[in-house]
Amino acid sequence: MIIGCPKEMKAGETRVALTPEWTRTLVQDGHEVLIQKDAGANCGFHDADYIAAGAKIEETIADVYKKAEFVVKVKELQAGEYDLLQKDQIVMAWFHLAEDVDHDMLHAMLDHGTVGLGMELIKLPDGTRPTIKPMSEIAGSLAMLEAVKYGLVDRGGSGTLFRKLSGLPAPRVLIIGGGHAGVNAAEIALGLGLRVTIVENYWKRIAELRYILPGVEVIAWEDATVKEYMAV
CATH class of the missing domain: 3.40.50.720 (NAD(P)-binding Rossmann-like Domain)
Structure with missing residues (x-):
């Protein structure tokens, strides 16, 4: 699977969804990982760290969305990402749709035929929520x-x-x-x-x-x- 990690667009958000170490694990498992340029800079992760882990660096967020089958990010989609969504593409993020529904974001995903996975809903067999x-x-x-x-x-x-x-x-x-x-x-x-x-x-x-x-x-x-x- 082609997994993409864009740089967060939300104002004030400095986190990144993938660390170089987890990138290495995904690559070793046979996945192709795309990281947007400087996506991890605010967390102290450099593009060279991701390259060393086996990832490919993409210049723009549009490049990540265009090529990735599975997009992993931290915060919910921002307006600037709506038109980048692809049909049957999977996006995993903290959507929080059960708490505060962003109707514009929801309709953008439906219109593009994009699958959303709420990171906050991940639940292990023992009932714990690791995220x-x-x-x-x-x-x-x-x-x-x-x-x-x-x-x-x-x-x-x-x-x-x-x-x-x-x-x-x-x-x-x-x-x-x-x-x-x-x-x-x-x-x-x-x-x-x-x-x-x-x-x-x-x-x-x-x-x-x-x-x-x-x-x-x-x-x-x-x-x-x-x-x-x-x-x-």
Whole structure:
């Protein structure tokens, strides 16, 4: 199969769907891989890295779409990509059609006879979603770091420093939900020496969290309890 990886067109998007290492794996499995010029530059991957992995470099995004049977990207299709779509071509990306339907994009795919695979819908036999987990880990970690920033007075916060200091009680952090994002937020908070509480709705997950995060207080969701913790 001819697999193409274009450079992301969405403003502010710096990721790339294929690394040189995964490119090498695909080539070794017999696929032909096309990478748009500078597609991985913002991630620190150079065209030479992809060439060394066995890929071919295409000058333009149009070249990638014209030749590829399977296009793999990160974000949903942008307006500038609609007319590049091919009949029976497969495009895999984070479409999120179940959350916020982009009707123009959807109609462009239907009009061109293009098959879309939502990366967020990939599910393994054990029920886990391998593409969701790393995204949630990043989001949870950044959420805690953002909370530290917005606790400062010049950011509209109360002036609380979310860090344990000698001789002072550690600030308390309440995390709603113990999924991948919540766990990673808790790990960052623990690293800062904070007192961490996770509120979770499912008893099975509560038991899991108490096992994997022994330094965290894990409680079941009850409106009165959550209000009490938030009032502290």
